[in-house]
Amino acid sequence: ITSEINIYPQPSANFSATPQPTTLVFPEISFTDYSSGANGYLWNFGDGTTSDNPSPPINHTYSDTGVYPVILIVTNEFGCPDTFTLDVVILPDFQFWIPNAFTPDDKNGKNDFFVGKGICISDYEMYIFDRWGDEIYHTTEINKPWDGRAHEGRKPVQIGVYVYLIYVWDCLGEKHRYIGHVTVVR
Numbered sequence: 174i175t176s177e178i179n180i181y182p183q184p185s186a187n188f189s190a191t192p193q194p195t196t197l198v199f200p201e202i203s204f205t206d207y208s209s210g211a212n213g214y215l216w217n218f219g220d221g222t223t224s225d226n227p228s229p230p231i232n233h234t235y236s237d238t239g240v241y242p243v244i245l246i247v248t249n250e251f252g253c254p255d256t257f258t259l260d261v262v263i264l265p266d267f268q269f270w271i272p273n274a275f276t277p278d279d280k281n282g283k284n285d286f287f288v289g290k291g292i293c294i295s296d297y298e299m300y301i302f303d304r305w306g307d308e309i310y311h312t313t314e315i316n317k318p319w320d321g322r323a324h325e326g327r328k329p330v331q332i333g334v335y336v337y338l339i340y341v342w343d344c345l346g347e348k349h350r351y352i353g354h355v356t357v358v359r
Contacts, residue, residue: 184210184249186257194262194345196293200235202261204243211247211255219243219261235263267293267343274356277321277329287355288318289339296342301335301355309335321357332359 187207192199206228208214216224218233219241235241241261248254269291276284288299294315301310301319309323309330323330339351 181251181253182210182249183253184208184247184255186211186245186247186255188243188245188257188259190243190259190261194264196264196266196345197235197238198266200263201232202235203232206245208245208247208255208257210249212250213248215246217244217246235261238263238265264344265293267291267345267347267349269294269341269349269351271337271339271351271353272355273353274358275321276358278359286318286320287337288315289341289351290315291341293344294341295344295346296340298340300338302338303330303335304333306336330357332357 185208187209189205189207190202191205192202195202204216212227214225214227216226218224220235220237222233241263242258243261244256244258246254246256269289271289272287275287277286279285287301289297297315298313299311299319300308303309303323310319312319320326321330322328334354334356337351337353337355341349341351343349
């Protein structure tokens with residue numbers, strides 16, 4: 174008794190996605206197909222949309238932030254499948270706001286601290302200088318705002334204008350520098 178076994182070649186699924194990571198400012202991703210031995214394609218873009226185009230749409234646009242597992246399943250003429258998955262990362266857009274005055278009076282619990290606030294911040298550093306250029310406050314934590322005191326919190330500063338230097342690193346690792354004035358009002 175002779176049995177015949179047919180061995181068919183296996184396709185190989187592979188692709189790249191650029192830019193990665195990106196933000197909602199540039200949510201359009203270009204997919205480049207590197208699959209071989211395939212004649213059937215099923216793309217799942219991870220956001221509820223799919224495509225069966227033999228090559229990916231040149232671009233796919235995402236409408237929200239998140240990590241999207243993009244799955245490509247290829248098949249060959251014999252029905253043999255292969256799968257490749259790649260995460261596409263869409264981050265929030267970097268935004269940063271800095272107030273120009275605050276009232277560290279401890280009277281009403283409002284506006285008692287000076288700090289920048291934003292979205293998509295991975296690291297933060299702030300320096301406060303008096304009008305002579307002396308450093309009176311420094312922090313590397315965005316959750317430790319300036320309370321209007323100088324020299325490690327030993328004494329309240331006078332009413333007036335102070336200079337800040339703030340470095341912020343966004344979630345893509347880019348460094349942003351802000352220099353300006355903040356007014357202390359009591």
